[in-house]
Amino acid sequence: MKQCTIIGKTNVGKTLFLINFAEYLGLKSLDINFAFNEGSEKFKNFSCKNAISNLVDENPHKTRCIQSMTLDFPMGKGKKKIKLVDTAGFIDGIHPDLEVRKAISQTLSIIRDSDIILHIIDAYAAKKQDLPSSMGEVDYQIAQFAQLKRGYAILANKMDLAGAEEGLKKIKEEFSGHVIFPISALYKRGFKEVKTFVARNI
Ligand SMILES: Nc1nc2c(ncn2[C@@H]2O[C@H](COP(=O)(O)OP(=O)(O)O)[C@@H](O)[C@H]2O)c(=O)[nH]1
Ligand SMILES: [Mg+2]
Structure with a gap:
């Protein structure tokens, strides 16, 4: 079964994306x-609504995080089973030295084991430095390791927020040459493009 991994810093919207994307794909x-x-x-088992209220949080490092789920991905007239993985706890909140090395090796192994990497960056926070979800070192690491994968895309999230356009510009500058989809996990914007990308890579 193909594995699609959602990766990114804490609070960028990984869990909300996962739940709303699953709902967009038709899961009840x-x-x-x-x-x-x-x-x-x-x-x-959660309804999509309950999953959001139980698992999405404005406080970073919510302890009970989604780890994975399998779903039937719609492909034309048929469907294909894929595993969606949330990397919460792997690379959220990186601390110096040993922790950084551990995080790098975990990032490497998760990327190696995945067919598709959806790397979420908070476009609203991309131009800010002081938020837990601000773009950081780990984002450059992910891009560096994952760029050799055919199924690697950056999702610039929270495009519904004022200022996110500026952040998107910065993301495009910093990660030029990569596939970048502006999305809003909250309002399910940009999901059609992400779906097409995933379908093409499974
Ligand atoms: N406005 C807005 N808020 C979002 C969006 N995606 C996530 N959030 C909020 O960002 C916070 C962190 O979301 P969560 O999915 O828990 O992030 P995770 O730590 O990466 O799993 C929550 O308060 C979400 O409601 C978005 O597209 N737009
Ligand atoms: Mg989460």
């Missing part, structure tokens, strides 16, 4: 697999 409810630190895992 989500079977979400939570993997815990001690190695156990649990499946829980």
